[in-house]
Amino acid sequence: MLVTPAYAQAAGGGAGAAMQFLPLILIFAIMYFLMIRPQQKKLKEHKNMVSALKRGDQVVTQGGLIGKVTKVKDNNELEVELSEGVKVRVVQTTIAQVLNKTEPANN
Structure with missing residues (x-):
């Protein structure tokens, strides 16, 4: 048996791939609620103010x-x-x- 330790360790990494994307998803969710959503709300309020002039x-x-x-x-x-x-x-x-x-x- 000439199996190197590197090949033996690479076989069981299926659940780790999903865990790698979790921080990216969390960062996007935080950016949405802290930056994108308030800006959209402010833009909508400005549009309503201008249309009511x-x-x-x-x-x-x-x-x-x-x-x-x-x-x-x-x-x-x-x-x-x-x-x-x-x-x-x-x-x-x-x-x-x-x-x-x-x-x-x-x-």
Whole structure:
């Protein structure tokens, strides 16, 4: 019998292969709950905030400009008045925060 010890040890390693993937699965699960899921939630909240913008809301852009929404356009644009007579066109998704929401007028 000329069987070397290396061949004799290699025969019984079936359960070890599944155990090698367990740490990778755990790392992915932790990354999902700590990084991916909160980012998706934040993105969904921002999308809802932007879609609820209306005329008269005071907003802050990502560039740090504070202004009042004067017009909401259909093509993903807003017209924001920065000061009296100074109006700029802004893409809706660049709104970082809504400072003051306007209440609907009761007519």
